[in-house]
Structures are given as C-alpha cells and as structure tokens.
Amino acid sequence: MKFALVFAAILAVSAAQFDQYGRYKPAPAPKPAVVASRVVNSDKAANVLRYDNNINPDGSYSYALEIDNGIAAAAQGSPKDFGGNPPVVPVVSQGSFSWTSPEGQPIVITYVADENGYQPSGDALPKAPAIPDAILKSLEFIAKAQKK
Numbered sequence: 133m134k135f136a137l138v139f140a141a142i143l144a145v146s147a148a149q150f151d152q153y154g155r156y157k158p159a160p161a162p163k164p165a166v167v168a169s170r171v172v173n174s175d176k177a178a179n180v181l182r183y184d185n186n187i188n189p190d191g192s193y194s195y196a197l198e199i200d201n202g203i204a205a206a207a208q209g210s211p212k213d214f215g216g217n218p219p220v221v222p223v224v225s226q227g228s229f230s231w232t233s234p235e236g237q238p239i240v241i242t243y244v245a246d247e248n249g250y251q252p253s254g255d256a257l258p259k260a261p262a263i264p265d266a267i268l269k270s271l272e273f274i275a276k277a278q279k280k
Contacts, residue, residue, distance in 0.1 A: 178203075191223060202232040214247065222247070 182198040192210035197203075207227025214220040228242040233256075241254040 191221075193223075202238070203230070205229040209245075212246070 178201040184196045194208040196206040209225035212224040224246040230240040239256045243252040
C-alpha cells in the first residue's frame with residue numbers, strides 16, 4: 133500500500149512537468165536570493181524590462197534579462213560531445229552580465245565556460261601585475277640552461 137502511494141506521488145510530480153499535449157514545460161524560474169549587502173532605495177521598485185528564457189530538448193538554452201535599474205544578463209549554451217565511454221557531454225556556455233557601480237560606472241563581465249573552465253573577462257576584474265625584469269631574466273637563464 134505504501135509503495136502504491138509513493139508511486140502515485142512520483143507519477144503526479146512527473147506528470148506536472150508536461151502540458152496537456154505531452155510537451156515539456158519548464159518549472160517557473162526561482163526567485164533570486166538577495167546577495168547584495170547594500171540595497172539602494174530606488175532598486176526596491178525595479179521593474180523587469182525584458183526576460184527571455186528558452187530551453188530546448190537537446191539541452192541547449194538561452195536567456196536574457198534586463199532590469200530598469202541597469203542590471204542585465206544574457207547567456208547561451210549547448211551540449212558539446214567530448215566522446216569517451218561513457219560519453220562526456222557537458223553544456224558549454226557563453227554570456228555576459230552588467231550593472232552600474234555605486235560610482236555610476238558601467239561594469240560589464242563576459243565569460244565562456246567550456247572544457248577549459250570558467251573564463252571571465254572585463255575591465256572590472258583584477259589584472260595580474262607585470263613580471264619584474266629580474267624574474268624574466270632568471271626564467272630565460274633557466275630555459276637556456278635546460279637546453280644544454
């Protein structure tokens with residue numbers, strides 16, 4: 133009897149993922165958690181200007197979000213088959229997100245997430261300092277010594 137109840141509950145939950153024609157309907161987007169420690173009063177009444185979300189049966193997706201307070205995000209991704217046994221088919225993504233800093237400067241970050249990991253780029257990200265000349269000379273010396 134317990135098995136029948138559990139089976140009926142699982143069947144009801146899985147059936148809720150499809151419409152009356154048997155097409156998959158994605159779950160509604162979860163409400164984002166507030167992660168900012170500082171909230172500007174004008175952002176409390178921010179409105180969504182654009183929201184597009186497409187999820188395809190093959191695993192590819194795209195989304196775009198634009199809010200009237202200057203926050204925007206967009207991304208697209210698709211499965212990439214790397215072969216193997218069992219096959220490895222991760223989703224490769226690329227996208228961007230942007231906002232306006234408290235100083236009024238627009239911040240834009242673009243990224244690629246693929247077999248090489250997450251690779252963000254943008255002017256707001258810290259840059260590695262230049263390698264000092266003494267270290268460069270030492271590295272050249274070591275490379276020459278290893279060739280001999």
